[in-house]
Amino acid sequence: MDFVKGRISLPPLPVGKRWVLPIFVSSLIFAFLLLTSLNMGMLASLSTLNAALFSPDIDTSTPSPAPSPPLQPPPPPAVIIPRLAYLISGSKGDLDCLWRTLYALYHPRNIYVLHLDLKSPVAERKNLAARVANQSLFSMVGNVHVISKANMVTYRGATMVANTLHACAILLKKSKDWDWFINLSASDYPLVTQDDLLFTFSKLPKNLNFLEHTSVLGWKEEQRAKPLIIDPGLYKKSKSDVFWVSPKRELPNAFKLFTGSAWMVLTREFIEFCIWGWDNLPRTLLMYYTNFLSSPEGYFQTVICNSQEFNSTAVNHDLHYITWDNPPKQHPHILTLNDTAKMIKSNFPFARKFKKNDPVLDKIDAELLRRPKNAVVPGGWCTGMPKCSNISDEGRLDPGPGSQRLAQLMDKLVMFDSFKLDQCK
Ligand SMILES: *[C@@H]1O[C@H](CO)[C@@H](O)[C@H](O)[C@H]1NC(C)=O
Ligand SMILES: *[C@@H]1O[C@H](CO)[C@@H](O)[C@H](O)[C@H]1NC(C)=O
Ligand SMILES: *[C@@H]1O[C@H](CO)[C@@H](O)[C@H](O)[C@H]1NC(C)=O
Ligand SMILES: *[C@@H]1O[C@H](CO)[C@@H](O)[C@H](O)[C@H]1NC(C)=O
Ligand SMILES: *[C@@H]1O[C@H](CO)[C@@H](O)[C@H](O)[C@H]1NC(C)=O
Numbered sequence: 001m002d003f004v005k006g007r008i009s010l011p012p013l014p015v016g017k018r019w020v021l022p023i024f025v026s027s028l029i030f031a032f033l034l035l036t037s038l039n040m041g042m043l044a045s046l047s048t049l050n051a052a053l054f055s056p057d058i059d060t061s062t063p064s065p066a067p068s069p070p071l072q073p074p075p076p077p078a079v080i081i082p083r084l085a086y087l088i089s090g091s092k093g094d095l096d097c098l099w100r101t102l103y104a105l106y107h108p109r110n111i112y113v114l115h116l117d118l119k120s121p122v123a124e125r126k127n128l129a130a131r132v133a134n135q136s137l138f139s140m141v142g143n144v145h146v147i148s149k150a151n152m153v154t155y156r157g158a159t160m161v162a163n164t165l166h167a168c169a170i171l172l173k174k175s176k177d178w179d180w181f182i183n184l185s186a187s188d189y190p191l192v193t194q195d196d197l198l199f200t201f202s203k204l205p206k207n208l209n210f211l212e213h214t215s216v217l218g219w220k221e222e223q224r225a226k227p228l229i230i231d232p233g234l235y236k237k238s239k240s241d242v243f244w245v246s247p248k249r250e251l252p253n254a255f256k257l258f259t260g261s262a263w264m265v266l267t268r269e270f271i272e273f274c275i276w277g278w279d280n281l282p283r284t285l286l287m288y289y290t291n292f293l294s295s296p297e298g299y300f301q302t303v304i305c306n307s308q309e310f311n312s313t314a315v316n317h318d319l320h321y322i323t324w325d326n327p328p329k330q331h332p333h334i335l336t337l338n339d340t341a342k343m344i345k346s347n348f349p350f351a352r353k354f355k356k357n358d359p360v361l362d363k364i365d366a367e368l369l370r371r372p373k374n375a376v377v378p379g380g381w382c383t384g385m386p387k388c389s390n391i392s393d394e395g396r397l398d399p400g401p402g403s404q405r406l407a408q409l410m411d412k413l414v415m416f417d418s419f420k421l422d423q424c425k
Contacts, residue, residue: 081109081395082179082201084194085268087167089115090186091153095124097356098186099131102144104369105184106137106376107194108394111175112144113167117153119239125150137376137389145174157231157242158290161299165286168271179206181266187353188263189361191321192402193369195379197349199399200406208414209310211264212318213301215425220259224298225251228291242293252288255281258301258424261318263350266300270310274303281307305424316422317413321351336360344368347409349402368402 086105090098098114105112114132116125129146138144147170151163164183171181180201190197217225226248232240251257274282282303289295289302304310321343323333332353335343337360343351354361365371370378375387380398382388413419 079202081198081397082206083175083177084110084197084201085171085175085178085181086110086112086184087115087164087171087181088112088184088186088188089117089153089163089167090120091117092120092124094120094186095128097354098128100357100361101184101186101189103374103376104190104365104371105194106144107198107379108137108141108143108381108391109198110143110194111171111178113147113170113174114144115147115163115167116150117163118150119153120150137391141391143175145170152233152236152239154231154233154239154242156294156296157229157233158292158295159231159233160296161286161289162234164296165275169275172268172272172275179268181268181271183262183264184350185352187355188320188350189352189354189364190349191343191351191364191368192349192406193377193379193400195381195397196399196402196406199397199403200410204410204414207267207269207313208315209264209266209270209304209313210315210317210319211260211266211300211304213258213260213305213314213316213424215256215258215305217257217259221251224259224293225257227293229293230291234290249291255285255302255306257298258305259298260301260316261320261322262294262296263318263320263322263352264300265319267313270304270313273307273310274300279307279309311424312420314423315413315419319349319409321346321348322353334358337363340364344405347405349406349409370400 084107088098088101088105094116098116102112102114114128116128125146125148129148132138132144132146135144147167151159151166153159153163167183168181171178228245228247228249229242230245231242273279277283285299285303285306289299292298304314321335323335323339323342325333333339335351335354336358340360340363365373372378372386376382378385378388380396381391381394383392384390
């Protein structure tokens with residue numbers, strides 16, 4: 001282990017084969033290097049983590065000199081740590097929840113767009129903008145943006161998808177170099193640190209889109225695909241719920257409908273496809289979904305699975321721990337301390353939904369994130385511990401036990417291209 005200290009480099013592996021030991025290794029030394037670097041992700045024990053100062057692309061120091069083997073293989077390229085682009089949105093009364101979720105998700109490599117919708121009072125939205133401006137770390141890095149011209153958002157309506165696309169467009173404009181878009185609400189919370197997440201995602205093929213999807217519509221055929229709804233949020237100043245109009249419409253035959261979860265992790269490339277629309281599919285489907293009840297649970301799924309360019313990149317998982325009461329209610333089960341063990345065992349990076357300042361959030365902060373009160377989650381990037389007030393090395397990751405849980409999940413999801421068997425079916 002000792003001679004890889006200071007830097008971990010992974011050779012590029014063929015797409016979908018990242019989690020197996022490839023056979024192409026010609027030199028024994030190279031094989032050993034590879035083994036140790038793969039171990040870092042899958043079996044990272046605390047001791048190996050301590051031994052490894054993960055210092056990637058922006059590191060200008062030369063790799064620590066290994067005892068030179070007789071046949072020196074070319075140095076493998078350094079791991080590129082990705083950047084994540086988050087939308088965190090909320091409504092009236094969500095300011096404190098949103099702020100806490102932002103702290104739990106913060107990392108200087110990432111970019112954040114915050115949105116409190118029009119139902120939230122002006123004072124609350126101004127307060128959010130003031131908090132961001134007054135947070136010295138955020139203003140120093142400049143990666144937290146607040147949507148000041150708030151959108152009207154109707155639960156289940158087209159304005160919800162419009163809001164998500166709006167955030168995507170802002171994120172594309174603000175930064176040229178993020179890799180994945182993640183849509184969260186103020187009542188979501190992470191179960192791993194951003195160091196864990198960035199570390200794990202640095203080893204994934206960059207083209208994977210995580211979104212739960214199926215073409216088996218079941219009851220949704222009658223309840224979702226055929227009814228026509230109007231979202232008044234598209235044209236009215238005050239908030240009112242969607243309403244139904246008749247007659248109903250037939251199922252489409254120009255494309256195939258897919259449905260799934262409204263939570264997803266999408267690549268920049270796919271987001272560009274949706275926003276720019278060089279193929280007309282994302283645009284026409286957006287118009288189709290205007291009158292579709294609960295369009296956030298189908299729009300991106302239907303776009304990706306009907307697109308030749310992207311249909312092979314869909315991983316059928318939303319990376320969210322969500323449970324339902326028995327019998328199921330309209331909203332998911334509210335997670336409490338009682339759910340802690342199952343939540344952690346799921347290995348999922350995110351969970352919802354939580355009540356404001358529920359004790360289980362304190363437990364997640366203390367045990368999974370090691371987040372001090374009113375401070376961001378510490379990571380390899382920061383100095384000024386425990387409160388992480390300044391950045392020493394933005395590209396340095398200190399993955400913890402959360403990265404092991406994530407590696408297990410990714411192993412299950414993408415190993416041997418197994419996800420292809422469950423793709424756009
Ligand atoms: C600005 O931040 C300081 C400390 O970081 C805090 O004491 C003060 O209350 C904040 N002001 C606002 C308007 O949030
Ligand atoms: C995005 O996030 C919001 C939470 O504010 C959620 O309700 C919505 O359905 C999500 N998904 C999409 C595709 O907009
Ligand atoms: C993707 O689209 C192509 C062309 O329509 C099709 O042949 C292929 O089976 C699709 N793949 C998946 C996984 O749906
Ligand atoms: C947790 O479970 C216990 C025992 O089943 C129950 O009495 C308690 O109300 C639960 N607590 C919460 C917060 O749901
Ligand atoms: C943060 O660190 C930089 C150098 O890395 C230093 O110039 C700056 O003064 C520090 N800022 C604070 C607030 O400590």
